[in-house]
Amino acid sequence: MGETLLRKWLLADFGLDVVELTPVAYGADVAAQVWRAVTATNSYAVKWSGAGTNTGHQVAAFLADSGLPGVPELIRTSEGGLWSVHAKKRLTVTPWIDGTRAAETGLTDEQWSEYGVLLRRVHDAEPPPRLRDALPKHSHIDARTPALVDEVRRRLEAPDGDVAEELAAVWKQYDGIISDLLTNRPPAPTGARVVCHGDPHIGNVLVDKHLHLIDWDDVIHAPREQDLMFMLGGMGDVGPTTTAQQEAFLTGYGPHTLNQETVHYYRHVRAYEDVINWSHQALTGPDEPYALQVTKGILTTGLAALAVQ
Structure with a gap:
């Protein structure tokens, strides 16, 4: 434009x-x-x-x-x-906001605790009934991802170019994990729902004197674990990278008994979305080599590896 x-x-x-x-x-x-x-x-x-x-x-x-x-x-x-x-x-x-992206600079343990406080306040917010009832109950990304699966598979049958050929090899190597993501989704959770940001990794956090949570496109009415699973491993540099950072976040967040089955569900959903959408970007652009590396990371040490355990 x-x-x-x-x-x-x-x-x-x-x-x-x-x-x-x-x-x-x-x-x-x-x-x-x-x-x-x-x-x-x-x-x-x-x-x-x-x-x-x-x-x-x-x-x-x-x-x-x-x-x-x-x-x-x-x-x-x-x-x-x-x-x-x-x-x-x-x-x-x-x-x-004249600050830096937290994914580029990282957060101190104190800032991780501050972020826990911020996300807890989001989850504890009580929007008016009309707004609460209008909130999506399912990920809009998840809803459109199945349409991409056939296209990705079709392109990988006859890969065009080095990136596509490497992606085809990656899909073959991790066929078991990818098949699980495509066909073996856990039962949907039934617990109490709150306002969730939907994508609260620290790529969506800006830092100046305080922390600012941006990019609210993916808001969803869901159990807290929808957001909390981003802080529990598998997110690389956009999540906590040490036990101390994770504990600092959870201390700031405050008391909540994690439902591990719900964590597993949202981890599986996100891994499915990420593998398919990043694979599609690796094939269609932009930044194909970068998208390929992201896809490999998700499958090797990221959410996908955790989601199928």
Whole structure:
């Protein structure tokens, strides 16, 4: 999308007269584009995305408006909305956080404890019934992943290029794990549900003087284990990497008896989503070699290895 058009949208929709726009590399979400937008007085994070659901932004706005520290506020449109829509994608604006991505710098044990406190506050939040009832009960990524399975398998039957050939070898090597992910999902949990971020690894955490949990596209109404499983191993550098870090997070989070069957379910779901979606990206782009390495990591030491135990 052209910079001139984006400036026009920001002025018309949000009343922001932007003097500088800078594209920002943004994680693994190929459905999103992010910019830093600077006006004469402030800086903003601008996201144009077709991912997730509208409900995530409503939850983020509810949490921020409730004063929950660590959840960035959403800048309202000129008409009071939380987003505008262009080309069937949502345009959202939040204040720019001049910090670093936690996945790049890591967190200290003290910060891991702070993050436990933050995620507990999210889970303990009580949105109004209308918003709570509108929350998705299942992952939108999980719902669209089966359509990719046949395409990935078809492409791997006649791999085109070095990355595809290596991915085909990886799929053959880990055929047992992949078959388990595709055909052997555990029973869905039936426990009490809370507001879950859905993707709370520290690639979605920004650090300045405090921690900020961003990217609320994947919000889901689910047992706490949906989010907590990210802190229990298999996430590489975007989760705790030492026992001390994990204990610091859980201490900050506070009392909760983990349901291991529920952890297993959400670990299995996420591993399935990740293996298929990263494999698809390795075949179709962007960043095919990187996507291949991520896929290999998930299968060797990541969530998939844990999910089928």
